[in-house]
Amino acid sequence: MSSTLLRTVPALRGALRASGAPKAAGAMASTSFVRGKATLPDLPYDYGALEPHISGKIMELHHAKHHQTYVNGLNSALQTIGEAESKGDFTKAATVAPLLNFHGGGHINHSLFWENLAPASGEGGGEPDGALKKAIDSDFGSFDTFRAQMNTALAGIQGSGWAWLVKDKAAGTLGLVTRANQDPVSGPYVPLLGIDAWEHAYYLQYENRKAEYFDAIWNVVNWKTVAGRFEKT
Amino acid sequence: MVNIGSLWQYLALHSTLSGDSTNTNNTANNLAKMGLAAYTLPALPYAYDALEPHISAQIMELHHARHHQAYVTNLNKALESHVAAVAAGDVAAQIALQQVVKFNGGGHINHSLFWKNLAPAGSEDASVAQAKGLVAEIEKTWGSFDGFKTAFSAALMGIQGSGWGWLVKEAGNGAGLRIVTTKDQDPVVGGDVPVFGVDMWEHAYYLQYLNGKAAYVENIWNVINWRTAEERFAGRSEEKTEL
Numbered sequence: 001m002s003s004t005l006l007r008t009v010p011a012l013r014g015a016l017r018a019s020g021a022p023k024a025a026g027a028m029a030s031t032s033f034v035r036g037k038a039t040l041p042d043l044p045y046d047y048g049a050l051e052p053h054i055s056g057k058i059m060e061l062h063h064a065k066h067h068q069t070y071v072n073g074l075n076s077a078l079q080t081i082g083e084a085e086s087k088g089d090f091t092k093a094a095t096v097a098p099l100l101n102f103h104g105g106g107h108i109n110h111s112l113f114w115e116n117l118a119p120a121s122g123e124g125g126g127e128p129d130g131a132l133k134k135a136i137d138s139d140f141g142s143f144d145t146f147r148a149q150m151n152t153a154l155a156g157i158q159g160s161g162w163a164w165l166v167k168d169k170a171a172g173t174l175g176l177v178t179r180a181n182q183d184p185v186s187g188p189y190v191p192l193l194g195i196d197a198w199e200h201a202y203y204l205q206y207e208n209r210k211a212e213y214f215d216a217i218w219n220v221v222n223w224k225t226v227a228g229r230f231e232k233t
Numbered sequence: 234m235v236n237i238g239s240l241w242q243y244l245a246l247h248s249t250l251s252g253d254s255t256n257t258n259n260t261a262n263n264l265a266k267m268g269l270a271a272y273t274l275p276a277l278p279y280a281y282d283a284l285e286p287h288i289s290a291q292i293m294e295l296h297h298a299r300h301h302q303a304y305v306t307n308l309n310k311a312l313e314s315h316v317a318a319v320a321a322g323d324v325a326a327q328i329a330l331q332q333v334v335k336f337n338g339g340g341h342i343n344h345s346l347f348w349k350n351l352a353p354a355g356s357e358d359a360s361v362a363q364a365k366g367l368v369a370e371i372e373k374t375w376g377s378f379d380g381f382k383t384a385f386s387a388a389l390m391g392i393q394g395s396g397w398g399w400l401v402k403e404a405g406n407g408a409g410l411r412i413v414t415t416k417d418q419d420p421v422v423g424g425d426v427p428v429f430g431v432d433m434w435e436h437a438y439y440l441q442y443l444n445g446k447a448a449y450v451e452n453i454w455n456v457i458n459w460r461t462a463e464e465r466f467a468g469r470s471e472e473k474t475e476l
Contacts, residue, residue: 065444101394158336160394160416160435181394199395199435200444208299208436 038074038107040067041114054218063114066200070106070182077103091120105182108163113194116229118222132230139174150195151214153178157197165193165226167233175180183199191233193226237331260309267316271309274302275345282351287452289441298350302435304340304418313338339418343397343430349472350429350465352458364463367410369427374410382454385431388412388449395434401425402466 043063048056077099084092120125127143128136139148144163153163153176161180166189168175177189185191195217202213261271277297282290311333318326327445352358361368368378375381375456389398403409404424413421416471421427431453438449464470 053320061444069444098393158332159396202437203435203439207297207440208303 020210038070038071038078038079040064040113043114043210045117045119047124049122050124050220052115053119053120053219054202056203058202059139061204062196062200063110067107068161070103070110072105073099101184102182105179105184107184108184109194109196112191113196114223116193116195117217117220118225120219123222123224124220125218126223128227132223132227135230136165145151147218149176151211152215154195154197155211159168160198162197163195164189164191167230170232190229192229193221236248258314260306263313264309265275266317267313269312269316272305272341274305276284277348277350279351279353284351284456287354287439287455288351292438292440293435295440296436297344301341301344304337304344306340308334308337336418339415339420342420343415343418343432346427346472347430349463350458351456352460354455356384358458358460361459364459364466365457367463367466370410370466385412386450388414389433390447392416392433397430397432399430400428400462402428426464426468427466429457 035124040063043059046056047063077096080096081093081100084090086098090185114120127133135144136143136146139163140149144157150163150165157163157178159180161178161183163176163178164185166175166177166185169172169188169190171188174192175189177185179185185194197210197214199210202210206216242298264271274297277293280290281293281297284293305380311330315327315330315334319323371378371381375384385398386401389392392398392414395414397420399413399415399421401411401413401421402425403411410428411425413425415421421430431450434444434445438446442449461470462471465472
């Protein structure tokens with residue numbers, strides 16, 4: 001249970017407050033608000049909300065199982081590193097670094113991904129406007145060219161990974177990058193829009209036809225979120 | 234980029250090539266004109282449903298007829314482009330194609346090895362009794378057969394992203410056994426002999442096991458072809474020349 005859910009369900013919030021709900025409050029404290037622990041964020045929409053482009057079953061497994069595993073792995077890596085650090089065992093801490101990168105990256109990437117998607121009946125789909133549209137036109141030529149290049153980048157990923165629309169902080173320009181496995185976007189780049197190209201993101205629905213998934217995903221891209229990230233940097 | 238010395242070769246080559254290289258038959262024809270045989274999808278040595286209930290028929294069919302076929306098709310295309318780039322003296326294009334050849338060539342090699350090192354559960358080939366020499370070496374290396382299985386399963390579970398786990402016999406005088414993992418479709422190269430491999434790409438198990446890859450890893454032991462593993466270990470396998 002997260003702040004997102006509480007914000008969007010006032011009746012539930014009222015019920016929790018009215019009952020005093022010590023049990024619920026306790027659960028909240030232990031699952032969502034423990035300082036220093038990563039927690040699984042709630043989806044900002046229902047599991048079935050991205051259908052028919054992404055099935056409810058995929059969304060549920062992807063969020064409740066895969067993302068949760070990254071959260072657990074991240075917390076476990078952080079704990080191991082913390083314990084090693086307190087004993088001055090830096091060799092041990094260093095050996096955990098790949099797990100921190102993998103699970104930490106998995107947590108960051110999926111958290112960004114859920115937010116840059118939205119139901120096609122709501123904010124999802126269409127094309128960006130305003131300053132983001134101008135930047136895409138200027139750096140890629142047109143929205144269609146950008147989309148084609150992003151799909152080519154996605155199709156070219158060998159193995160598991162992600163493709164991202166990024167903003168170069170120094171140059172101020174937009175670009176496309178791919179990342180292997182769960183490597184997060186870092187360095188000079190700010191991630192604006194991420195598409196998950198792991199097989200678990202589409203296989204139950206699209207099987208080996210990943211090009212169909214890469215075409216369909218554009219119907220559920222939340223351009224409002226992407227524009228917000230663009231304007232913040 | 235064409236250098237003068239090879240220009241005639243380049244022109245001669247291109248005048249004989251069929252135009253549309255996206256067509257599989259044309260790719261094969263073009264490779265034939267270059268004196269090269271196109272790679273083809275090997276038949277599975279068992280039916281698609283033969284590994285059930287451990288690997289579903291649906292997974293096996295997609296994995297073999299779609300995924301493996303795509304590696305074969307894209308390997309042939311990449312080789313065709315590579316030969317053309319060599320003829321044209323275009324070193325930059327050759328370098329750009331290396332990773333494409335590695336990925337799709339690796340995908341073809343790995344899956345060809347994988348199909349043959351699997352066998353229906355309960356069959357004679359799936360019995361560890363078929364691998365007396367290999368098992369003796371495994372026990373010498375890991376202390377016990379169960380110790381090896383635990384170590385191999387842990388290596389499989391530790392793969393981050395797509396990849397493979399392999400038992401290999403090392404090149405050289407020692408020729409000891411070792412567990413290695415390779416990322417994406419990187420093949421085992423450098424003289425080490427792959428004894429058996431397990432595909433840890435999500436497409437190898439997801440339709441049946443979903444996110445429960447530990448169950449896939451547990452069940453794969455029921456369908457390892459120990460006869461094939463013993464032949465590769467003993468150096469009796471003909472597979473290298475077949476590929």
